[in-house]
Amino acid sequence: MVIWDFILERWSVQTQPEPEIVWAITAAVVLLTAVPSVWRILRQASTIVHEMGHVFAALLSGRRVSGIKLHTDTSGVTVSRGKPKGPGMLFTALAGYPAPGLLGLGMAVLLTTGHAGAALTLYQVVMLLALILSRNAVGIFSCLVSLLATGAVWWINHPEAVVWTVTALAVFYALAGVRGTFDLIRVHIRDKHQARSSDAGQAARAWGRTPVFLWLLFFLLAGFGAAAGTVWLLI
Numbered sequence: 001m002v003i004w005d006f007i008l009e010r011w012s013v014q015t016q017p018e019p020e021i022v023w024a025i026t027a028a029v030v031l032l033t034a035v036p037s038v039w040r041i042l043r044q045a046s047t048i049v050h051e052m053g054h055v056f057a058a059l060l061s062g063r064r065v066s067g068i069k070l071h072t073d074t075s076g077v078t079v080s081r082g083k084p085k086g087p088g089m090l091f092t093a094l095a096g097y098p099a100p101g102l103l104g105l106g107m108a109v110l111l112t113t114g115h116a117g118a119a120l121t122l123y124q125v126v127m128l129l130a131l132i133l134s135r136n137a138v139g140i141f142s143c144l145v146s147l148l149a150t151g152a153v154w155w156i157n158h159p160e161a162v163v164w165t166v167t168a169l170a171v172f173y174a175l176a177g178v179r180g181t182f183d184l185i186r187v188h189i190r191d192k193h194q195a196r197s198s199d200a201g202q203a204a205r206a207w208g209r210t211p212v213f214l215w216l217l218f219f220l221l222a223g224f225g226a227a228a229g230t231v232w233l234l235i
Helices: 002-011 019-034 036-060 087-094 098-112 116-133 137-156 159-190 199-206 212-234
Strands: 064-070 076-081
Touching (some): 019 159, 019 212, 036 098, 064 116, 098 159, 199 212
């Protein structure tokens, strides 16, 4: 009961971010993700959520999940078992790229409805599940860094620190979803062989050989929609 009360206390942070802070954080995230060397570091955090999107979709569609692996080049893979084609495989393939944006949007909804602490708790739960499912050293290390960095803010529970952290995470994941989709489009333009194994390529094969560009367009629209919704809610 004491533990539950401790958690509920952290869910009750109701401070709202100032619009100026939201715009400053948004500008900072845009600049940071625009620098290739910085984006290569930050993208690992986005990849964790990307793979967890595959995990949740696979479980919801009845597939068996063995785990996830993250690599030093910021790519990742989710290992699941089930039919190689059909709606389950399609749902699993499509869930990765929209996942960061949807997480950002969900955190923004919680923040703007007076539940900043719950938003940070949600993020911690996703990272903890990713840690449990990680099957290599890179994945374990990446999840631990994310958990420890945000865990300190969650534990201290300073209202402004919680709100700023949640705002930064929401904006980052919302924009990371868009940036990741543009990276995918570049892969499809430059490397046809690698593109075959991408999420869009797998989706095209999973559902009657549909055109790949339809799924790329879906990722792009989902990413921009989540990003626009997140920023609109926060300001």
